[in-house]
């Protein structure tokens with residue numbers, strides 16, 4: 001029976017990382033319990049709500065999924081001069097003033113883009129996701145973390161709890177083994193509270209990763 005005095009928590013959680021690493025898929029798996037192999041880039045920002053029972057309390061996770069990339073491209077004007085520009089999509093209009101774009105440059109350049117402070121504001125936790133089959137997406141992890149930490153600090157002056165997700169682990173673990181990366185050490189050095197090999201496709205470790213994040217958020221409150 002629902003207790004009216006039950007304590008409730010609402011946490012804004014960011015899901016960030018390079019394009020195509022599986023951010024949207026992880027959220028879909030976690031919240032809607034399904035997976036689709038068809039790729040469709042997120043435009044703007046999406047929200048999903050996950051409700052958890054946590055020690056007789058209710059935890060609502062508001063997951064912020066973003067098309068987290070920005071494309072700088074060059075154009076030539078009427079006089080033949082070259083200009084750098086940053087594109088934002090025209091349709092549908094983003095909810096927030098984000099810089100996102102789709103198809104102006106090859107996939108390899110749709111990489112790390114700085115998020116606006118508005119997007120990070122009031123978040124209590126974050127997942128940073130990379131794709132275990134794409135080394136570049138792992139290299140971008142530290143940039144995402146730096147961007148996040150530089151723009152967001154909690155009231156107590158600390159950084160938000162962040163969990164690192166090595167996604168698509170159903171496809172092997174090349175990135176993790178090839179470079180001899182010691183993940184525990186990497187997490188310590190870069191301020192992650194934990195890391196998980198996940199698969200949105202096979203539903204591996206997503207609940208565990210989320211529980212880890214919630215545990216750290218609650219402990220820091």
Ligand code: GDP
Nearest residue numbers: 020021022023024025036037039168199200201
């Ligand atoms: P996003 O751009 O980070 O939101 O990435 P998406 O969630 O759109 O996923 C990009 C592509 O990777 C899609 O084709 C997904 O079906 C696929 N994908 C996502 N997660 C997994 C996974 O865990 N395993 C496999 N094999 N494919 C995945």
Ligand code: MG
Nearest residue numbers: 023024041042
């Ligand atoms: Mg997406």
